[in-house]
Amino acid sequence: MPDSEFLRMQGISKSFDGTQALRSVDFSASAGEAHAISGENGAGKSTLVKILSGALQSDAGEILLDGKPAELGTPLRARRLGIFAVYQEFSLVPHLTVAENILMAQMPTGRLPGLVDWPTAYRRAEEILASIGFTGIDVRKVVRQLSVSHQQMVEIAKAVAERPRILILDEPSAVLSQEELNRLFALVRRLKQEGTLILYISHRLDEVFEIADRITVLKDGQLVGTVAPQEADLNQLIKMMVGRELGEIFPTRLPPGAELALEVKELAKEGTFSDISFSMRRGEVVGMFGLVGSGRTQVARCIFGAEPFDAGEVRLDGKPVRPRSPREAVKEGIALLTEDRKRDGLVLFCSVRDNASMASFESLSRWGVIDRRAQEAKVLQKVHELDIRPPLIDRLARQLSGGNQQKLVLAKWLMTEAKVLILDEPTRGVDVATKVEIYQLISDLAAKGMGILLISSELPEILGMSDRAFVMREGRLVGEFTRAQATEERLLASAAGVSQ
């Protein structure tokens, strides 16, 4: 357990283009502890750990390791001092094998100088993965072919293989399934025993409570305080992060209507999912829970026409539709908010105006020319409705914070006349306050008669928002629960394939 002070960051300040990301932060942590850093988007968490890992340089302040000032100008220097980081953005080389990625600079050579000794390389990589409990990953595979969660685990393995004294995990769980998360936690506990300091950044507060010995909260670039999980409860932590108390997280819902909005019958796609049948009424929020890789996203993409499917039928308002492209799906009134907003949801260098109206160019144009006034009026209306900040429609999308970016993607779909809205992980990487706003919005949309399919890996979200919840496992629908039936245990058991 933590006693001695191993890391000390004093008076750390950093600004970007005139925005103060960190203001004189004093942060300290001990060897052998898991120290969580929490805060809303833009609170400065990533900036702080990037300064520690040498990826960024602070404008002011100093860093002490074991009481001695440490010069951390570059990632290389930080690594020499034993500081390794796993960021949200992957640093793997996608077209090389898992083994090459893990070993990188230390690829073993055979008898002939310069030639790679592949058997040894594979064996060593396998040993490293096995030693940290990450089994089941084929080290001969090219990284690009791995699932995102496996890529994340390779990324972690790569850092752990270097025997770090400080290991920084920046949102490691975002793409991991529950079972994989358990393995990660086991690893974290073992590393702690070996005296490694683990800095753990996560939006999921339940995780933070489970794994952290201490929690430091940042808000607007300033350190609010450090607490032990035993001393504080969830609400206190949220209050520290948000600076005020949040009301109810989940809004009260109106009962759904009677008419069917969407019917999916025996939808199948070779090798991905099969026999998917469900229906959704107007004004209903249907939750879809499942582990990463269970095929939820693919079902959504097929309904939206982004991927072809092999068999089955999709009915919208009772009439069959078979969108062969997103273009057709949008015309039919289907909208899809994708899980990766930066790649699939937004064009980052384009303005708020362009992004918000991208799915409704058709209706905003006459003779192929966009009606700028109508566009501006409608975009501004959505910007105010969703409280996107700052409310400047000529800002570039990349200048917005994560939560506001997500609202912008929502604004894009609300500008279309969608009847069915599919939300794939709508609150991933979004701060608590924005989450609450998004939940309220989902509830409002349902109240207006929209049918909403909510895909999520977060159980509280599924339980709190859905009128009915489905569970997917290995490409099949394995459970259906009404609001009254759904409990955390039942859904988890169903998703993991454990009978109760």
Next chain:
Amino acid sequence: MTSTATPTPSAPVSAGARLRTLLLGKTGARTRRRWVDYAFIIAFVVLLAITATVSDVFFTQRNLSNLLRQAVTNGLLSLGMLVVILTGGIDLSVGCVVALTGIMVAGMSKQGIPLTLAILICLAVGVAAGAVNGFFIARFKLQPFIVTLATWGAYRGLVFVYSDVPITPTNPSFRAVLGGGFIGPFPISGLIMLACYPIVWFFLNRAKAGRAIVAIGGGEEAVRLAGISVTWHIFLAYMISGFFSALAGVILASRLGIAQPSVGSGFELDAIAACVIGGAILGGGGGSTFGTLAGVVALGMIDNLLNLFNVQTYYQQIFKGLIILAAVLARRKQR
């Protein structure tokens, strides 16, 4: 920029900011970029001032008119190239389309086909040549560099199939209007070229298809999932490039009065250079019409000045290379 804007339909924009946006495009939003843009304008003005003091020929009507006429080809090619670059692509075949349409308009004119008809046919040929590029790139998702490298060779071959010797039409009207015509002191070809810029600006900033093209360069998948046909818009971009190449080819043949089958080699590089100097990012995600025009004018002026000072062509090329490097270096992303 304040975060307390009122919810009035028109966000408050100062006249200066509006002018800057008009001149430099939306990408000027970042502070550093803006300073780079200012720096370019200042460098430009300084260059002009030096020229004015050193050379007494530069600011003659004759020289300026020549400068404009010489910039027409690159001016048109760069416009098409910009549209393609905005989608994240590249078009290496433009110079060969220039040669193809040039030799065809001369050949048809010599055969007695009415000039207007010949020009229209050539413009159609240019669009078709672009459509072939666009078809393979958009439909089969092939790399633009490879596809247009292939057609670069194929179109050049077509030129020589059409005629392996230069064609000189005897018809006097061939040179009269497009290449040699003037309205007052202004060459018609130059006016056509300059007129194309606001048109393309309008297309890229106000038209549905134009906004889609700009967005595609920043994230194809996001655009596709917004219900916009990426295939069609990429196809369209290459047709636009083909059209401007044809227009440039016809005007060039008309200005020279002779169509050489070998003309146009290296034109694609000048066009790419002009776009890049003007702030375009290869791979998509940046570029503006007026920036490109500035690039065209800058390159044209450098040629013109070095000519006036009797600098050898080889040195001109070295100098141009350095300028391109400097431009890209100055605009490089801040880490």
